[in-house]
Amino acid sequence: MLRRSAVVLGLSAALVLAQVTAAAAEDPPFGQEETAGPGGSSGPGTGTSGGSSGGSIQVTVSQSGSTSGGRSFSSTTTRTVAPLCWMGRGPTGYEYYEYWKLGGPARESDTLDDYANQGLLHQGWEEHATDTEGHWYESSCSAGAPGDVAVAYHLSHPAIWVGPTDPVPPQDASVDPEVLAQIASESMDLPRGTIRWNPSMTGTGATVVGADTWVWVEDAATTVSVTAQIPSGTWARVDAALSALQVSAPGADSVTCPDTGTPWGGGAASTTCALRFFRSSANQAVKAGQSQPTATLTAQATWTASWVSSEDPNPTALPAQTISATAEIPVAEIQGVVSR
Known part of the structure; x- marks a missing residue:
């Protein structure tokens, strides 16, 4: 038989299927933030900030498919990834004003002085000259971000003023789609x-x-x-x-x-x-x-x-x-x- x-x-x-949410973490006080690192960039005209590290983004990894027997399957897990560019907390209104005002440290550089004279500083920066509690949220990019990506991100993400009682704006981080595809290929189960x-x-x-x-x-x-x-x-x-x-x-x-x-x-x-x-x-x-x-x-x-x-x-x-x-x-x- x-x-x-x-x-x-x-x-x-x-x-993988990755659905991403920004990792929740309180920003460090200004002056204690990590810088963008060698070759990294902060938004135009930030002067004092240097940008935060961007932290990591939580990636929800989900997949769906079918088997030889006609059965469907699905699963969900999470991963994290470092962003290319992000919006992070920068200087207070007072710190930004003191840096860029006439006679301030930035004006000692001809390049930065020309930048300020072109009207490219944060909109309304003089209105927050004495504010020591609110912060400017500025764009930053990692050292590994391609130049065209960094420029496009900075131009499309002008600085945002956030008062002490205002809600924190979204991190609005940027990640290379190829990185998401790689995470997917490494996470399939x-x-x-x-x-x-x-x-x-x-x-x-x-x-x-x-x-x-x-x-x-x-x-x-x-x-x-x-x-x-x-x-x-x-x-x-x-x-x-x-x-x-x-x-x-x-x-x-x-x-x-x-x-x-x-x-x-x-x-x-x-x-x-x-x-x-x-x-x-x-x-x-x-x-x-x-x-x-x-x-x-x-x-x-x-x-x-x-x-x-x-x-x-x-x-x-x-x-x-x-x-x-x-x-x-x-x-x-x-x-x-x-x-x-």
């Missing part, structure tokens, strides 16, 4: 499938030399879609699919299957994934956890993926990923008996 056998196959790979095969002898689970051995992965993930989004509206989506399954074992020619195979039974007349053993596993070692010689079957899944973003709707291909799993299959050789 024949039956089907099963071995768990972990087909994990990596992708797919359902585990189960390797099954047939023929499978009762009691031993052995297949037979010379027979087409059907191989399939039951309830394995086959498609997944992941999106990452930050509060400013920037997002990236990664779409991936299992595109091939290569099956190999000692004593059999390897085969490449277009999918996870066809389950035995249920009226199926043929399969998309089968290999044929030309010798038994009798000459193989008895491996740990086994009671008889077995052939090690290796199933290698290939995933192809691409990503798009709010800034570019054209798909960008990602490198194909391969994930392998093994199963121990006894292979028997049936001897014909002739009686006279």
Whole structure:
């Protein structure tokens, strides 16, 4: 009597859906803030601030997909990422005024003096000359931000005056969509499938030399879609699919299957994934956890993926990923008996 056998196959790979919210953290007092760092930039005309570090943005990583058995799956987790640019708390009204007023430290530099004379200082800066409690919130960018990104962010994010009782404005951080796509590809966690095969002898689970051995992965993930989004509206989506399954074992020619195979039974007349053993596993070692010689079957899944973003709707291909799993299959050789 024949039956089907099963071995768990972990087909994990990596992708994500990220929905981002700004990390909640109280800004440090002015003068104790971290600077933008070497090569970093603060908004035009800040003078005294130097910008805060920007902290980190919390990324909600969600994914959804389907399996070979038609089951849907989804999950959610969180990650953090450092922004390229952000809005952070800067100097008080008094500190900003003292720095930029005629006779102040900034006016000792011809470049900064020319900047001030062009009317480029914070709008209404003189109105807050004596305010020691409110703060200017200014744009800052990290040292790693591309020049065009930093310039565009500074120009689109003028300084905001925030009084001591006013609500703190959003961080409005900027993150490269490619970074969101990378987070997605590193965070995917797919359902585990189960390797099954047939023929499978009762009691031993052995297949037979010379027979087409059907191989399939039951309830394995086959498609997944992941999106990452930050509060400013920037997002990236990664779409991936299992595109091939290569099956190999000692004593059999390897085969490449277009999918996870066809389950035995249920009226199926043929399969998309089968290999044929030309010798038994009798000459193989008895491996740990086994009671008889077995052939090690290796199933290698290939995933192809691409990503798009709010800034570019054209798909960008990602490198194909391969994930392998093994199963121990006894292979028997049936001897014909002739009686006279």
